[in-house]
Structure formats: C-alpha cells, structure tokens
Amino acid sequence: DTGVSQNPRHKITKRGQNVTFRCDPISEHNRLYWYRQTLGQGPEFLTYFQNEAQLEKSRLLSDRFSAERPKGSFSTLEIQRTEQGDSAMYLCASSLGGANPNEQYFGPGTRLTVT
Amino acid sequence: GQQVMQIPQYQHVQEGEDFTTYCNSSTTLSNIQWYKQRPGGHPVFLIQLVKSGEVKKQKRLTFQFGEAKKNSSLHITATQTTDVGTYFCAFKGNQFYFGTGTSLTVIP
Numbered sequence: 001d002t003g004v005s006q007n008p009r010h011k012i013t014k015r016g017q018n019v020t021f022r023c024d025p026i027s028e029h030n031r032l033y034w035y036r037q038t039l040g041q042g043p044e045f046l047t048y049f050q051n052e053a054q055l056e057k058s059r060l061l062s063d064r065f066s067a068e069r070p071k072g073s074f075s076t077l078e079i080q081r082t083e084q085g086d087s088a089m090y091l092c093a094s095s096l097g098g099a100n101p102n103e104q105y106f107g108p109g110t111r112l113t114v115t
Numbered sequence: 116g117q118q119v120m121q122i123p124q125y126q127h128v129q130e131g132e133d134f135t136t137y138c139n140s141s142t143t144l145s146n147i148q149w150y151k152q153r154p155g156g157h158p159v160f161l162i163q164l165v166k167s168g169e170v171k172k173q174k175r176l177t178f179q180f181g182e183a184k185k186n187s188s189l190h191i192t193a194t195q196t197t198d199v200g201t202y203f204c205a206f207k208g209n210q211f212y213f214g215t216g217t218s219l220t221v222i223p
Contacts, residue, residue, distance in 0.1 A: 033211065042203050042213030043158060056210045091157060102148055102207050106157040 004107035025094030138204035
C-alpha cells in the first residue's frame with residue numbers, strides 16, 4: 001500500500017499523559033499536514049510542513065502540541081499533558097507540490113481517547 | 116476568521132433522486148476543493164475549482180464555482196447507495212479551511 005499511513009490507529013491514554021503519533025506520507029510528497037476531526041465536524045487544520053520546514057501552525061493550537069518532520073519524510077505529532085478535550089481523530093495528509101499542491105491524500109487517522 | 120458554511124447539514128434522499136450541497140463564503144476564495152468521507156473513513160479528494168464560473172463534471176457529479184468565487188456547489192444526479200457519506204468543501208488560504216460538511220443518506 002503506497003498511501004498515507006498513520007500509527008497507532010487507536011490510542012487510549014489517561015489525562016495528563018503525553019502521546020505521540022506518527023505519519024508516513026506518500027513517498028514523493030513534499031507537503032504534509034496534520035488535522036484534528038471531531039464527530040460531526042470537518043477537519044480542523046493544525047500544522048503544515050513543506051519538506052522538513054514547518055510553514056504554518058494554527059493559532060488555535062495549544063503549546064502542548066508540537067510536530068516535527070526531521071528529514072522531510074515521516075512526521076510526528078506530540079501532545080503533552082493530554083486533556084479530555086484532546087479526544088478526537090488526528091488525521092495526516094500529504095500532497096505533491098507542482099500542478100496540484102492542494103490535492104491532499106489523507107491517512108486513516110489515529111483516534112485518541114483521553115480518559 | 117476565514118471560514119466556509121455548508122448547507123444543508125444533513126440530507127436524506129431516495130435512491131435515484133438528485134442531491135445538492137452548497138458551500139458559501141463571506142470572502143472571495145482563490146480556490147475550492149471538494150472531499151468525500153465515507154462513514155468510518157477518511158476524506159478523499161474529489162476535485163479542485165479555481166476559475167470564476169467554473170463547472171466540472173465527474174460522471175454523475177457536477178461541481179460549480181460561483182461567478183464571484185464566494186460559493187460553490189456539488190450536485191449528484193440519480194443518487195446511488197455508494198454515494199453515502201459526508202461531503203466537505205475546503206479552501207486554501209494561509210492554511211486549509213474545511214466546511215462542516217453535508218451528510219448524505221441514500222435510502223434504497
């Protein structure tokens with residue numbers, strides 16, 4: 001499967017714990033995005049990388065959230081001191097620059113439950 | 116802040132009926148994308164529109180970008196059960212903004 005992959009698919013954690021999610025984009029895609037989606041809502045933008053550079057970060061994003069893409073390939077999203085309000089589906093997407101930079105391919109997501 | 120509103124939020128149709136969802140913005144958009152998300156699935160890119168008044172077709176799906184580039188619509192002709200899902204519009208400003216989606220149920 002050459003699509004976007006995310007791990008783990010599900011994560012249950014206790015409030016206050018740190019969690020880290022991984023995203024592996026489509027190999028030739030240089031752009032990578034993180035979103036959060038809650039039930040009945042559209043994906044909410046969190047952050048965006050072009051290669052290893054983090055170019056945009058949502059102003060709504062708490063300081064507890066951090067993302068990296070150290071070698072311009074896979075990315076990690078870490079949430080520190082999780083809160084119950086962090087429970088959501090975390091989606092990763094990638095796209096190829098050039099003619100269709102906005103055509104995003106989404107991964108299956110990581111569902112986070114904070115108890 | 117920038118956002119797009121989608122209507123209706125939910126739509127139930129009999130199989131074979133047509134379906135339309137609308138996406139509206141208070142500001143001019145440089146582009147609009149449409150995605151489909153099946154129940155339990157992830158969003159799948161359908162199309163992007165960038166030109167004023169642009170109309171694109173994909174089989175039974177017709178996508179339109181308004182002349183003022185402030186609204187867009189997705190029309191499905193003769194719905195099938197495979198059309199079930201939530202349809203989102205989105206646009207790229209300084210970041211990506213997704214609408215709240217229209218959930219389509221097709222009754223066989």
